[in-house]
Amino acid sequence: MDPETDAHLRIGFIGAGNMAFGIAKGIISGNVLPANIKVSAPSKRNFGRFQEIGIAGTNSNVELVCGSDIVFVAVKPHLVREVLNGISPYITDRHIVVSVAAGVTLETLQELLPENTSVIRLMPNLPCIVQEGALLFTRGSCAKPADGALLRSLLQHCGLVEEGPEAWLDIHTGLSGSGVAFGAGRVLRDSGKHPAQLRSEVCTPGGTTIYGLHTLEQGGVRASTMSAVESATERARQLGQKSTTRK
Ligand SMILES: NC(=O)c1ccc[n+]([C@@H]2O[C@H](COP(=O)([O-])OP(=O)(O)OC[C@H]3O[C@@H](n4cnc5c(N)ncnc54)[C@H](OP(=O)(O)O)[C@@H]3O)[C@@H](O)[C@H]2O)c1
Incomplete structure (x- = not known):
């Protein structure tokens, strides 16, 4: 352009x-x-x-x-x-x-x-x-x-x-619009590595990061993250339905 x-x-x-x-x-x-x-x-x-x-x-x-x-x-x-x-x-x-x-x-x-x-x-x-x-x-x-x-x-x-x-837009809303998570996201994109590999690379055994991850896992971070994206996607769909039905 x-x-x-x-x-x-x-x-x-x-x-x-x-x-x-x-x-x-x-x-x-x-x-x-x-x-x-x-x-x-x-x-x-x-x-x-x-x-x-x-x-x-x-x-x-x-x-x-x-x-x-x-x-x-x-x-x-x-x-x-x-x-x-x-x-x-x-x-x-x-x-x-x-x-x-x-x-x-x-x-x-x-x-x-x-x-x-x-x-x-x-x-x-x-x-x-x-x-x-x-x-x-x-x-x-x-x-x-x-x-x-x-x-x-x-x-x-x-x-x-x-x-x-x-x-894809509602999913994008749930993931990127509602769950801003850049920083690590950019490294992930630029390196082309699998998230698990990247995670293990930043986790020195017994270091601070693995302690932090342990706490996140205790809090059910993966299940919560998946549910959060699902809920936000569902909410985006509900908002769309509301605006369609309100004439
Ligand atoms: N925030 C995000 O991260 C994000 C991400 C993706 C998409 N969006 C979408 O972006 C849109 C705006 O969200 P936002 O977070 O920017 O909202 P916001 O900060 O609450 O701003 C809404 C703006 O709309 C104005 N407004 C209200 N009635 C209006 C009218 N009749 N005519 C013209 N302007 C009017 C408000 O005016 P006043 O200044 O007078 O109050 C305010 O400036 C939403 O539809 C949302 O779904 C937001």
Whole structure:
């Protein structure tokens, strides 16, 4: 992707919360100017940290949409319907709408936006803020491969960005969105070693790490971790169902 393209894109975030801030921080560490990014929320209470990095805020989602090419929907899942209903009349074919709301499906997003809208569902996580995010996205039926490539290019400074099937997104939410576990994760990825091998390499017999691991095993860490990912995945599915049934 031509770096010049990114530099001229106008990017809007609906919602001024933690996730919007994390992605915005990641994006501006690339070549997008803060002046080309805007954020909207009903109150001004979360605008301070955006303003500190040169991003302006507005209380109008419509104003934000009209001045943006890429619109990130970063409100809580139960508010997505209301927010999309409000902006839908202002979405044109120049827009790409990217939702980060956990559990809200492409089907629901597309149903709430004008026909043929380029919609992308993205699941990021907070380490975007330190450019160490793990981001997975799925394109809606009208989002072209070029739209995906544009998003990927825009998010490249947020961390590892992959495109995958929608069925993976809830799992990614449970694993990476809810269970931020980088550090060891990066070593694992870069070394290509099996986790058990890596673990044994950091466990000097009788050393501090094996003592720590002993405590974790006593607490049933493996079973708890598996259950935690399962519960968070299930919750993501429940949130998606709620937003589908609430007409
Ligand atoms: N946090 C994470 O780690 C994470 C990871 C992956 C995905 N997500 C997804 O990201 C989304 C946002 O989560 P978050 O943690 O960033 O939430 P958050 O910190 O609670 O922020 C929510 C933001 O939405 C704003 N808002 C509320 N109603 C609005 C409306 N009608 N129009 C525009 N903005 C509105 C709030 O405004 P005020 O500032 O006025 O209160 C606030 O700025 C969620 O859907 C979540 O599933 C989060």
